[in-house]
Amino acid sequence: MPRPTTAAQRRIIAEADPVTGRLRGTEAQLAALVRLRLAFRHPRPPHAYFLTPAGHRVREEPAEAVPETAPVETETGVFAARTGTEREAPPPGEDAAARAREVRGAWLGLVELRRMTNPGGDRERPCAWERAHRARAVAIALEAAGRTPAAPRREGYRVTESPQPDAVEVGEPTADGVRACGAVLERAGWLVSEHGDGRTGRRFLVVSARRA
Template identity: 40%
Template sequence: MAGEDGTGREPVGFEVATGTGALPAGSARERAAAVRVAFEGLLQVRRLMNTGAAAPEGVPAAWERRRPVRAVALALEAAGIPPSATDPEGRRIATGYRVRAADRAGVVRVEWLGPPGSGAAYAAHDALQGCVAALRRLGWEALEYRGPRGRRYLEVEPAGPPPG
C-alpha cells in the first residue's frame, strides 16, 4: 500500500499476500522463510504490547487491530493456507484465500477463490473452516456467512477488547 508510512512511496520489505494481485515473488522456500520471520515478529509485538493478557500471544495487539487485513493475511499464510492470486489482467490464477476490508471498521472479509472451473466454490466451506481454526488460535473471531449466489465468506475481527 503506497504511502502507508506517510511518504507516498511503496513500503520496503515484507508484503503480506492478501490474495489480491500477483503471487509473492521469489521461491517457495524464500517466501516461507520471510513469512516465518514476519510471523515471529508479530508474536514478539504481541508479547511486548499485551502485557496485561494471561496469554499475550493469543490476543491481537493494537498494531493488528489498526491493520486487520495485513494481520489476518499474515496469520493465514503463516498457518500454511495458500493465498489466491490474479494475473496482470485481473483473472484469478490461483486458488486460496482473499482478505479484504469488510463494510464495518476493524472487520475483514475472507473469501475462498480460484480460477473458473477450479471448484473453489465447492471447497469453500471446508477451506474457510481451516481458516477459522487458524485464526481462532490467534485470538480472532471468525464467523461464516453466505452472500449472493450462496458464496461463502468469513467476517473476522479481534475476539474481545485489547488487554490493558
C-alpha cells in the same frame, strides 16, 4: 526516552520492514539500537532484530525530523503480506522455502509485538498494530499457517475489508477452505464468524480482533 543519535541509525529505522518492523544492518548497528531500546533481538533462530514500540514511534515521526543529509535508499526484497487481492502474481521462480521463512519470521515478530505491547504480555490476542492493519495481520496469520493466498490464475484465500466496522472478510473457493481459515484465525486469537451469501451461496468469514 532514548532516541537514535546518528543518521545511520535513523536510516535503519526508516527502512525497517513496513509490516513486521524487522531491521537490517550490521550486528554493531543493530546492537546499538537494542541498547537504545528501539529494537529487540528475537530469541528464536534466525535471531532477527525488530523495532520495539518506541522504535515504531521514531519511524512514524514527521519526515522533517530526519536531517536532509540522511541517505534515502530504496530497499529491495522487503517483506509484504499477501492478502490474495494483489493484481500481480508472485515473482517468477520465487523460492517457496525462503518465502515460508519470511512469513514465519513475520508471524513470530507479531507474536513478540503482542508480548511487548499487550497488557500482561498477552500473546493470545491481536495487539494494537494488528488492529490498525487488520487485513495484513490476518494475511500473515493465514500464510504462516500454510494457507495459500489467491493470485492471478491461482485460487486461495482473499482478505478484504468488511462492511462491518473494525473487521475484515476472508473468503476461499470452497466451504472447507473457509472453515480451515477460520480454525487458523481462531488459534491466532481472532474472533471469527462464518456467513453465507443467500444469492450466490458464497461462504465467507467476518474476522475482528479479540480484546481483553
